[in-house]
Amino acid sequence: MYLYLDGQYVEEKEAFISPLDHGYLYGLGLFETFRTYNGHPFLLDDHFHRLAHSAEKMGIVINNYRREDVTCIIEKLLKLNSLNDAYIRWNVAAGTGEIGLSTELYTTPRIIVYMKSLPQKTLKNKQAKTLTIRRNSPEADYRLKSHHYLNNVLGRREVGNGTDVEGIFLTEDGYLSEGVVSNLFWVKDGVVYTPDLTCGCLNGITRQFVMAVLKKKKIRVEEGKFRLQDALKADEVFVTNAIQEIIPIHIWEQCRFPGNNGGMVRLLQSDYAYWKMRLWSKNDLLLNP
Incomplete structure (x- = not known):
């Protein structure tokens, strides 16, 4: 499966994070899970509005949301993974830092976008x-x-x-x-x-x-x-x-x-x-x- 990792599209086995990433060390990370319907990411603006508010709470500085940039990444991943629609997790980790709790803003977060196929069966109850x-x-x-x-x-x-x-x-x-x-x-x-x-x-x-x-x-x-x-x-x-x-x-x-x-x-x-x-x-x- 292909991932998006800080501007690059890489196969899952080639994706690595630093052991000093505070998303790993201290759980300072956020994510949004959503899906596409015929390629359309349903309620995408709302997911990223929540992500921005959550990042602010955690002191993680993320780029301003641009729908065109996000949909471009999603479309490219769908194509690379040969999927028409997918389960998508957009993950933001704080980024690397010294060992120890920090009071400073995290200005270089790590962005990873995961994608997988959707469940074949639809739950009725x-x-x-x-x-x-x-x-x-x-x-x-x-x-x-x-x-x-x-x-x-x-x-x-x-x-x-x-x-x-x-x-x-x-x-x-x-x-x-x-x-x-x-x-x-x-x-x-x-x-x-x-x-x-x-x-x-x-x-x-x-x-x-x-x-x-x-x-x-x-x-x-x-x-x-x-x-x-x-x-x-x-x-x-x-x-x-x-x-x-x-x-x-x-x-x-x-x-x-x-x-x-x-x-x-x-x-x-x-x-x-x-x-x-x-x-x-x-x-x-x-x-x-």
């Missing part, structure tokens, strides 16, 4: 499992999509490698947070609920898209602190991420839900299918008449 391990506190005042992933790895180990089961984190105080690789939503009496960002969940790009769709359709959304029983009493439950899209939950704690027969899920999946080859940002959706 998932089972949810409440994790015993609790969601850790965010790295800053809100969660960054950073290299700090041990909590997620431990959550995945608890539920196993099957993609049809999603582990759901609770906070230390027992509030719902998010899935191991997803954001959590549920529906009750026509209102859509989701944990707010004080519950330690990532402000996922697909999460933001779903909330923009609901706002456009004038469907009420409630963000807040909720208990497990609030979700288990729901009419529908679903999870979201940028690769798997919008996936309904059909069973959780012996409670059964309509899964892909749920009306809200079908509505959102239909909108996702319509916009996935059109949108660069959720803001375009809100501005579109």
